[in-house]
């Protein structure tokens with residue numbers, strides 16, 4: 163069976179995950195899938211959705227439905243945003259560009275990571291018309307940070323997403339087991355990689371080599387980078403001391419919309435708005451940072467009640483349209499999709515990303531119909547009941 167026909171047969175995000183497992187070698191899958199330490203948060207991010215059960219309305223004509231909404235004041239075709247994810251080039255060639263183009267064509271925003279494979283300028287050139295957001299990891303060297311902001315502004319980025327939950331890098335043991343030293347695979351992982359020739363040809367073949375860091379490479383000399391061996395070196399250049407003053411700094415230096423990603427407390431959400439941010443992302447970084455963290459779904463209703471006018475996005479563990487509907491009913495304005503779309507990219511590049519977006523959109527649309535509502539604005543807490551068995 164060709165990959166195309168396998169893709170046609172994929173019914174849900176889990177099917178795309180299975181396809182990604184066929185195509186991508188173990189070390190790259192570990193990068194994509196792993197959570198921190200015991201994976202307690204990673205697994206909790208999926209299980210939490212069972213805490214709420216739906217209470218549908220009946221005998222409502224919901225034959226005409228729309229997923230249309232507004233995100234940061236501009237129209238979006240559905241309440242989804244492509245989450246910023248680094249090193250996407252390890253999954254398929256030009257993954258960042260393909261994600262940006264797919265987001266544009268689906269009518270939703272795309273967020274490019276500081277640690278992306280493609281540069282800010284490449285995205286601007288290759289995906290014109292995309293609602294382009296740039297995610298910032300604060301670098302120790304503020305001159306570099308200021309330059310990144312300048313580049314993002316020059317490229318027409320609509321929003322800056324300041325990630326606050328990565329100051330101390332997560333301990334992803336299942337990923338580390340594939341390496342004997344930074345960027346040096348174990349023999350077992352090298353042999354496994356050799357068993358994935360389709361991936362190898364696409365990602366590192368044709369003279370492409372290991373994908374780099376399009377946004378950052380220019381700031382460091384070849385010697386610096388070689389001494390620290392790639393990703394591990396760049397992580398040492400991120401600022402572990404970020405604090406509220408950095409948000410003040412960004413509000414002063416960034417004229418566009420400002421989104422803070424890494425919020426789980428109502429008090430932090432309030433402080434974020436007080437300092438002039440336009441929106442927050444409730445997240446535990448997909449279970450990749452502090453193991454044992456709550457799911458953002460557990461904090462959502464409280465934060466919505468504390469900040470009724472704040473624009474709230476959420477991510478971590480979303481794989482189904484029903485998951486998205488539950489978040490919207492609890493008060494989220496949109497969901498950031500991380501691995502759900504990366505599975506599509508890893509399975510087969512652009513067609514896989516389109517398939518993932520199509521699955522999430524059609525599942526959400528069907529959920530609205532089955533709940534007896536015609537638009538996402540009609541989703542309310544009364545459509546949910548806490549599942550007593552899950553408490």
Ligand SMILES: Cc1cc2nc3c(=O)[nH]c(=O)nc-3n(C[C@H](O)[C@H](O)[C@H](O)COP(=O)(O)O)c2cc1C
Nearest residue numbers: 194245246247248275325447448477478479500501
């Ligand atoms: C492979 C991978 C790389 C990521 N890289 C970044 C990043 O560079 N910046 C960032 O703010 N978040 C990053 N994240 C976190 C995502 O933005 C998002 O919070 C997370 O993927 C949501 O969880 P989910 O994958 O379960 O949907 C990354 C996540 C993954 C899976």
